[in-house]
Amino acid sequence: MPQINCKVASITPLTDVVQKVELTLPEAVAFKAGQYAMVVMGEKDMRPFSIANPAYDNNRVELHIGAEPGNSYAGEVLARMQQDGEITLSLGHGDAFLQSNGLPMVLIAGGTGFSYTYSILKEHLQSGDKTPLTLYWGGKHANDLYLTDELSALADANDHFTFVPVVEFASDDWTGRTGWVHHAAMADHADFGEIQVYVAGRFEMAKVVRDDFTQRGLKVENLYGDAFAFI
Template structure:
């Protein structure tokens, strides 16, 4: 995969610990919705981050990077981008990209895994506005779901798109789903045999979801996630 350099156009906070990074390459980048790029920090130090923008909008690269003070892996990347104003990338990588076959699509994200599903969601709605797509996004609190308002508005605009936020620690007055995000999917969909499922989050969550979803009839050829290349 060839390397390419990007100008760092903007780095802006989405939450106290999550940043939106906007990069501009010299030429459009060839990638598929749901793929990731590698940030080249050194010859043998390449760090993966999901591409948040859809493939039809390939004149730029958008990343959502979670970087609290304990996460040097991500913080170092942001520091490099801020200090140098440019960064070398390669991509798109990964085989868990959008592969629509006409089935209803379920997108599942934990935390900043949302960036993976955000790319796929935008692409799916453009490719087939009548497709049934549901996004389950899990976070500790509603404030962690940093595009909550935008997704709510998008669901109002697209009647076949459903946004299902899930929080672990709901505040008073919360009327949405609570608990583990993949369990919320199973509550709503006891039969997953005719669905396509795309998932991004911690490896532990992805493994448990794969095992549980199999009990609901989901076959591995309809389950997509970068984690499954490693677990």
């Protein structure tokens, strides 16, 4: 993939540890919703981050970078962007992009893995395809789900989209679903035989989703996630 030098338009906090990065491209670049960018930190140092914006909005790149204390992998990328005001990317990586086949879609996101599903969701809603799509987004705490209000509004405005926020460690005033995010999906679907699933999060989570959902009939050809190229 060609490398592209991008200007840093803004870096703004989404939570205490997640930053929204807006990058300006010199010209529109084609990619597919659900693909990721490689941030070029050195000749042999390329770091992947999901592209959060949909493919139709392709004159910019939006990244949601989680850099909690001790996470030098992401922290160094943010520091480079803040210091230099620009960064080099390689776009259009990954085969787990949106490829609707008419089956109802379930998107499973853990933490900032949400950015992968956000691109797919926005692309799907723009496309005019009325295939039902449900997004399950899990976080440790409610404030980790930083776009809950926007997603709830999108669900209200689109009958074929359902948003299910899931909190692992809920406070007393939380009225939504609790526990592990993929367990919420399993509570809603006894059989995944005729469902298409997209998943993003830690490798450990992706593996558990694959194991549990295939036991309930999910066909491997209907399971998408970048993690599955490595596990």
